Amino acid sequence: MKIMKEADERFVNIEKKIGMFIIIALIGMAAGIAFIGIQQDVFTPKTEIFFVADSGRDITEGQAVKLSGFKIGKVKKLSLDDIARVKVELSINKKYMKWIKSDSKARLTKEGLIGESIIEITPGSLHAKQITENGIIVFEREKGLTEMAEELxxxxxxxxxxxxxxxxxxxxxxxxxxxxxxxxxxxxxxxxxxxxxxxxxxxxxxxxxxxxxxxxxxxxxxxxxxxxxxxxxxxxxxxxxxxxxxxxxxxxxxxxxxxxxxxxxxxxxxxxxxxxxxxxSPQIPSLLEKGNDVADSAREVIDSVKQVWPISLYIEVPENKILKIDSYE
Amino acid sequence: MSKPVNSEQYSVFSKKTEYKKLFTIHYSLFTVYCLLFTVYCLLNIGCGHKPPTLSDTHLKAIDFNQRAEHAFKKGDYKKALNFYHEALKVNRSVENIDGIAINLMNMATVYRKLGDKDNAHKCVDEILNSSGIIYSSLRLTDASFMKALLFTDDGKYDPALEWTDKAISFCKSAGCHMEGSIYNLKAKMYLLNKDPNSAIIYGNKGLELNRKYDDVQEIANSLRLIAEAKTSLNQFEEAIKLYEDALSMDKALGLSKKIAIDLMGIGNIFLKQGKCEDALKYYQRAHSAGESAGDQQVVKDASNMMDKCLQK
Missing domain, CATH: 1.10.287 (Helix Hairpins)
Known part of the structure; x- marks a missing residue:
């Protein structure tokens, strides 16, 4: 080994080079972890609040919590209380807590008709008190199509x-x-x-x-x-x-x-x-709109799929067709 | 006895081994890159191929055209005419020349079905006498052929023959597959004009071309025309054979009206030969086929012939 070291210039100062390489790699990893952490709001200070629901249907840990369309936190934990109701712990970014008041409501809704379920919090009235850490807010579940149809x-x-x-x-x-x-x-x-x-x-x-x-x-x-x-x-x-x-x-x-x-x-x-x-009547336009959105999305998906190879090979391109003229008729 | 290796020799040997290793690694990497590049190119050829996209206006025109075709097949000619008219309007708005010609031709076909010969002529004349737009030879073939059909319907065989000749000329320059149909029409004209020998000549010519282009419907038409011509020349055996061939093809295509005509043709041959019982069987079959197809003319003809048979 000594013979090789002396003969090959590439191995000169090899220890320093490896050391530098490892240090740069470690710095890179740390920067990556820090970046992901910032992206995932790991370092953002949080406050926990609660709501109690009759059922945990469609509520999952990690589910987004939104206020006026902004993501302000997530569902941290679900647990059953003594009378089998579901206690849901929400982890809210501290800077958004000022908008959550004692009369704010948590509502389970969907982003679009077939979108993901989210917890949406209503801002509450101006004069109501701001909710404190571990405070409880009211929960209500948005009516589904079946429930609305049943009600109607x-x-x-x-x-x-x-x-x-x-x-x-x-x-x-x-x-x-x-x-x-x-x-x-x-x-x-x-x-x-x-x-x-x-x-x-x-x-x-x-x-x-x-x-x-x-x-x-x-x-x-x-x-x-x-x-x-x-x-x-x-x-x-x-x-x-x-x-x-x-x-x-x-x-x-x-x-x-x-x-x-x-x-x-x-x-x-x-x-x-x-x-x-x-x-x-207030629910009918939104239902129709949602229906239209779904139909449009489905058409877009089908149109896109039609253009994908090799499916496109089997789809006939539409064209003006001439009627066959029979010489005997 | 091998010589002991000194440090310099060992260094050279070590470098050579290292270079060999490096060469092998680079060569392998190069091969892998080449393969990946080839796969990438193939995917680009396959996935990159996008079907031609049509504008909303073109799609609208095609939609009208398809709706019209659907109505035509259901026998709702007035509705078909309205849809073809809409399709024509949309095609005119984007000056889609082939679309204009196709829908004009289709309108002529529907007008002919409705018995409105004047409007049918007008539609076709727009293609044939166009000053601004230059239509393709294929569409000019269609238009000339329709012109010949319209004149044949009116019993005007001289202008009809002129138009068939023009149609053949256009068809040849377009390299179209309609030549057999045009010759069939010529044969039909000669047959209607009491010239069965010429009808057989053009019928055979049509048959040859239709077989070449594998147009089964027109092959059956050729056979039927030749059979009719041979019947009028009292060549009954050959005629029956031709009718039977045409019948099997029409059955395969599910053309009820043509099936009834073939059966009537065979019945007529038997009647000519004085074999009323045989003729009656064919007339009954023709009657049944015509009745099921809702073709009143065939039903009436078959009933008349059956009465004739029963009187004998």
Whole structure:
């Protein structure tokens, strides 16, 4: 070995070279560790706060905790308490603690419809106290699609039942509504007949009077008899009309009451529908938006996959096609 | 006895061994780099190949075209016409010359199906008499062929023959595979013009070209045309054989209307020979095929021929 050292210049000061190499490597490793630590917020001072949930579903250790879209910490630990509820310990960067107030809420939500689950903390009101270390905040779980659909179903179901009852009530031949309509129809029919009868009577009267005047002396007595008879008939008719009007007057308040009642029922049903729609409506646009996002993403993914070799080899490029012209047809 | 090695000799030997080792390592590394480079190039050739991407406008035009084709196949010709019209408009907006020609041709085909010959002629004339746009020889072949078909439908055989000749000329310059179809049309024209001998000549020419390009539908058409011509020349055995060949091809292609025509053709031969019982069987088969296909004309023809047979 001594012979080699003396002969080869590369081995001169080899100890110093190796030493330098190891020192540089160690410095590099330390810098790398420090860099990763800074990136992972290892050296950032933290504060622990808690919330208690009924279930640990979708909550995992290391899960991001966000406030107004910023990552402010992570889920540190999950544990069960004495009554089997889940105690969740959050590790929050100290500099963000000023925004977490006693009325802040932790909410389990998703980033997008199919994104990762995160814990989102609401900032809380301006005048509320800032939460201290090991403080507890309220937790609520964002409703899923199934829960929202179930809720919507529960709200709409009674309304639909009411509507069904109303329709059934309206269609029932024995209901007040139908009876009212029948009475109205009957009254209007009677009135029409009476009017026709009166018209014809007046016409006959005019006709007979003119004849009577022309044949004054000769037919005076006869005419008078006829006039008397006509007047009797008229009196009878007027009495009939009077009876009809009286009957109408008597029935009308009942009819109006029944109509009012029906209208009240309809109004009530409309109000309930409106209320249910108002409750459901804020969630509908976001659901639609999310649905559109998912469809767009899926289309983008499919388009991208289509362009990947060798899949692209099997996908026919679309083109304008000409119809085959048959020489025999 | 070997000589003892001194320090200088040992140093030289040691260096040589070291160089050999270094050379072997470098050579191996070089080989590995070469292999990696080759793999990289191959991946670039494969993965780097991107299918041609079409603009949204082109895709829209193609979408209309495909919807129209779908409607046409379902027999909804008016809907097909509307979609082809939309496809034409979109293609015109980006001056996609081939797209314009294809959709004009398709519109002509639909107009012909609807019996609107004037509009069919107008569509085709736009391709043939274009002053600004130069359409490809292939599209000019299609247009000339359609022109010939339209004149044949009207029984105007002279202009139809002129257009078939033009179509053949365009087809030759485009190197297209339609020549067999054009000759078939020529054969059909001669047959309709009571010239079965010329029909057989052009039918055979068409048959040869269609076999060359493996166009089964047109091969069956050639066989049927020759069979019809041979029937009118009373060459019944050959005609039956040709009809049977055409029938098996049409069956394979699932063309109900053509199947019915082939069966009617064989029935007609038997009737000509006075074999009414045999003829009746074929007419019944034709009737059944026509009825299932919803072709009223075939059903009517078959019924008439069956009545004729039963009267004899």
């Amino acid at each position: 179903k529960n709200e709409i179901k009674p309304v639909l039942l009411d509507i069904k009852q109303i329709v059934h009530y309206v269609n029932d031949p024995q209901s007040n509504f139908k009876q009212t309509l029948r009475n109205l129809e009957k009254v209007s029919g009677d009135l029409s007949a009476t009017r026709q009868y009166l018209d014809s009577l007046v016409q006959n009267t005019e006709k007979n009077l003119s004849v009577a005047i022309q044949n004054t002396d000769k037919n005076l007595t006869t005419a008078m008899v006829k006039v008397n008879s006509i007047l009797d008939s008229s009196k009878q008719t007027i009495e009939n009309t009077d009876n009809v009007i009286k009957r109408f007057d008597k029935d009308m308040p009942n009819l109006l009451r029944m109509v009012n009642k029906s209208l009240e029922n309809v109004q009530k049903a409309t109000d309930e529908i409106k209320k249910a729609t108002e409750q459901a």
